[in-house]
């Protein structure tokens with residue numbers, strides 16, 4: 001079988017919705033879909049023993065064949081071993097794909113994590129299954145999980161008719177549930193659905209062994225803690241970016257770190273981190289948070305949102321004089337920060353550790369895919385700031401290791417993702433957990449580079465009615481420091497084009513985004529065969545492998561990282577010069593996040609996207625808008641497609657108005673360049689009608 005046959009199978013261009021039986025038919029190989037999976041149980045989602053056994057039996061050895069012949073062909077011939085070759089992908093990540101040999105390895109944990117084929121495709125989870133994709137459809141996920149909301153969109157109105165805990169208890173293997181990105185949904189049972197994992201231990205509701213992975217501790221020496229990369233040539237241009245603040249009585253922006261009046265230790269840490277100048281989002285957000293206000297902030301990727309919330313929170317904690325951390329079975333942190341992916345939450349933790357260096361504030365990170373006991377041990381030693389992924393957070397709360405009474409700050413990073421159908425239910429449960437202070441009693445902060453209107457409306461439930469909204473630059477827009485190119489490349493030519501581009505790029509760090517987990521493994525393997533050192537990250541890889549892959553990519557051992565959308569948000573990796581969208585995502589905001597892995601903090605970067613006329617036309621219109629807003633060249637052919645697929649009133653997103661340039665409350669604001677403080681209070685009457 002040639003490339004083209006394989007591609008056709010991977011993307012059979014089926015209608016956007018594929019009924020389960022159809023999926024099974026495709027999957028079973030009847031349609032030649034040997035690559036995908038070989039059903040061994042009644043549920044493809046079931047990653048329980050039967051599937052695992054099958055993987056074990058299938059033998060990873062078959063994967064070795066890929067070094068010698070076309071992977072698709074190999075898949076077909078070695079029908080029973082396909083997942084062993086790709087899905088497990090166990091050994092090649094650890095070894096960075098630096099040779100194209102697969103080695104047998106311990107597969108424990110792999111299948112347990114692969115509970116949800118939807119997990120790394122949040123866009124489809126939102127109900128936009130545009131392409132005939134070999135990962136599961138959202139509908140399929142929902143049927144299998146019972147659907148957290150019972151239908152695609154109503155969830156957004158907060159009136160879901162599905163009972164979350166019920167839907168979860170259906171099958172332990174559906175741990176990932178209708179979840180979206182990366183973090184497992186814990187099967188809930190019993191009186192408190194958030195107790196889930198906690199009630200029965202980590203694997204009680206799940207078939208399979210316990211997760212035993214204990215991540216290595218980060219380096220403790222000061223140099224490593226404060227290691228940072230240089231701001232880029234365009235950092236100073238941030239000053240010219242338009243900033244809009246809406247809401248009542250916004251405090252004025254600050255121009256310098258000194259104006260924030262932070263304590264000496266914090267100032268020292270800021271200096272050691274190499275920060276000399278505030279970014280726009282920091283200029284506006286820091287005083288707002290210091291003033292005790294709730295905030296929704298939308299600023300371009302890589303523009304320093306993490307420090308924008310960490311610094312004022314730490315300043316408050318220092319000012320209020322928190323109790324030094326000490327060993328206690330029940331810890332009561334003052335701050336919880338949640339983010340959608342494990343890698344991102346870990347990154348936030350490292351930032352929190354950096355800025356709290358030399359203080360009595362102790363930050364802790366917990367996330368799925370690691371041993372629960374390890375998370376607990378970290379917490380009981382003392383915890384003031386807890387950085388967590390939602391699933392693990394709810395487990396720990398259920399285990400009664402974390403009390404919520406002292407929470408003063410709740411931060412949702414990548415907030416639009418945290419509130420959408422994937423994580424929204426978890427977040428709602430979090431704010432209604434016993435002990436959690438009401439929104440009037442806590443400060444809630446939300447940050448993202450994209451904030452669709454519908455999500456803004458949902459967010460109101462979490463925020464005080466007088467929250468402030470800060471929009472830096474074009475809301476939902478791409479960073480102008482990224483040079484964007486869109487190429488028309490059909491499915492069958494993509495691999496050839498990719499290799500051509502990567503060969504030209506040489507050793508520069510490049511992230512290649514694909515649409516499915518299996519494709520990530522396939523493309524990574526393919527690139528290794530082409531002697532391009534590559535690793536991959538996606539939700540079917542063990543956490544250890546994910547961290548290894550990221551490490552290999554960060555240090556340059558593998559300059560190419562093939563990723564699903566699991567790596568689209570938040571990851572801050574030095575020197576990523578290129579992002580290639582091998583497959584375009586289904587939504588434009590995902591595109592914005594993906595290309596934001598390059599061109600960070602004033603550095604420049606390049607994004608190349610393969611536009612497939614067969615599957616990507618729906619993106620033409622929003623893509624033209626993103627390119628235009630970021631002052632990029634728009635190819636004539638793309639404009640033509642955008643024109644021919646023009647939807648009147650469509651404002652740029654496949655799922656809502658990503659490009660709403662203002663706060664959905666319609667509060668009016670000041671429009672100014674960052675650095676000049678000005679904010680107008682809206683009419684108080686508006687204020688009342690907002691909530």
Ligand SMILES: Nc1ncnc2c1ncn2[C@@H]1O[C@H](COP(=O)(O)OP(=O)(O)OP(=O)(O)O)[C@@H](O)[C@H]1O
Nearest residue numbers: 275277278279301302303304305306449570572601
């Ligand atoms: N004032 C500053 N001076 C110098 N470097 C900074 C400053 N603020 C942030 N940075 C650095 O810029 C990089 C990007 O910051 P950060 O990851 O917080 O961006 P972000 O806005 O959260 O991006 P994303 O939307 O992709 O999550 C980090 O390496 C951070 O340390």
